[in-house]
Amino acid sequence: MLDILLTGVGGQGTVLAAKILAQAAWAKGWHVRTAETIGMAQRGGSVVSHVRMGDRGEEVYAPLLGRSSADLIVAFEPAEAARVLPYLAADGMLVTAQTSVQPVTAALSKRSYDGREVLSRLSEAFSKAPERLMIVDDRSLLQMVGSRKALNTVLLSAAMCRSSLPLSLDDLKRAIEVCVKPRFVQMNLNAVDAVAETLRKSC
DSSP: OOEEEEEEETTTTTHHHHHHHHHHHTTOOEEEEEEEEEEEEEEEHGEEEEEEEEESSSOOOOOOOOOEEEEEEEEEEHHHHHHHHHGGGEEEEEEEEEEOOOOOHHHHSOOOOHHHHHHHHHHHHHTTTTGGGEOOHHHHHHHHHHHHHGGGHHHHHHHHHHHHOOOOHHHHHHHHHHHSSSSHHHHHHHHHHHHHTTTTTTO
16 A cells, blocks of 8 residues: 655646556556545645555555655645655655645745745754755756646656656556546646656666
8 A cells, every 4th residue: 555645725726637647557557545634725825645556465554654654755846845744654665745825924024935944954863864855946947848737747857756656667658548638638748758858867
């Protein structure tokens, strides 16, 4: 059984990323269940998607992950990564975007938020097992692709390159072709290739 948690803020493509992962698993004949917990997503609130895969032939009965059970967390924003960290299993991996999203509360506060302090704290938390944390330079990768709309694909590709997730980039591409609107398919396929080229030693 594989338990995966995806988290971000409204509009970042978290739910679509979960659908792509589920499609990739289903295409391999695995039983899979997904669920979302969404809080004021349209206003930039937190979005958390749960994906559970029976990669060894198991049937998945419940869609929601429990605490300390996620084999992989993919975070689209640093603060959201920190928020769901209690869900990570003892040997699980966290993949997070480097770029922060300014929340409404920070805009109203005198103290600015840019995510660097959160990333520093995450690095400290994983100091004894740095291989379990991957901070993705999403800004550079998305500049190569030409659109921030491919953030979800960039992060999924990075996770497949560096984690033990038994899905390939080809599996991801086939799922993208099924789940993504036709006019955005090529852009997302290009994003997969951009990540593969950048991280080619581990893909």
